[in-house]
Amino acid sequence: xxxxxxxxxxxxxxxxxxxxxxxxxxxxxxxxxxxxxxxxxxxxxxxxxxxxxxxxxxxxxxxxxxxxxxxxxxxxxxxxxxxxxxxxxxxxxxxxxxxxxxxxxxxxxxxxxxxxxxxxxxxxxxxxxxxxxxxxxxxxx
Numbered sequence: 001x002x003x004x005x006x007x008x009x010x011x012x013x014x015x016x017x018x019x020x021x022x023x024x025x026x027x028x029x030x031x032x033x034x035x036x037x038x039x040x041x042x043x044x045x046x047x048x049x050x051x052x053x054x055x056x057x058x059x060x061x062x063x064x065x066x067x068x069x070x071x072x073x074x075x076x077x078x079x080x081x082x083x084x085x086x087x088x089x090x091x092x093x094x095x096x097x098x099x100x101x102x103x104x105x106x107x108x109x110x111x112x113x114x115x116x117x118x119x120x121x122x123x124x125x126x127x128x129x130x131x132x133x134x135x136x137x138x139x140x141x
Contacts (some may be wrong), residue, residue, distance in 0.1 A: 031064045045074040 033049035040046075046068050050061040069077065 014112050033064055035061045040074075043070070045071065 001091055031049070033051055035050040037048040037050065039048075046066065048063045049067070050063045050066040052061045053065050078095065
């Protein structure tokens with residue numbers, strides 16, 4: 001099964017073209033990263049996403065994905081990522097402001113029931129978070 005999202009900004013100036021984004025089945029679950037490195041030269045930007053296993057005696061960051069892009073695509077990526085994070089922060093602030101004080105349980109009736117949460121924004125997927133710490137691998141304890 002594959003997801004499709006609508007993307008209104010293809011990085012080109014002028015008129016906007018609507019594009020359909022297809023995520024292949026083998027990429028559906030995504031890859032978790034807790035480290036990033038960016039290298040830039042005159043022709044390209046290389047972004048390495050990595051994973052650092054916590055609490056290991058000799059920490060090593062394993063690169064789990066490398067993305068190469070040109071300068072214009074990198075600038076577009078920065079704008080989209082910044083916008084998505086700003087939207088997320090605003091929604092979190094609004095949600096936190098609407099939350100009841102600790103220890104107070106508001107009465108919920110059908111008339112005052114909260115509206116369902118909106119669907120996540122297609123350009124800002126959150127990485128999956130581990131449910132519990134992984135046990136140490138043999139030889140790494």
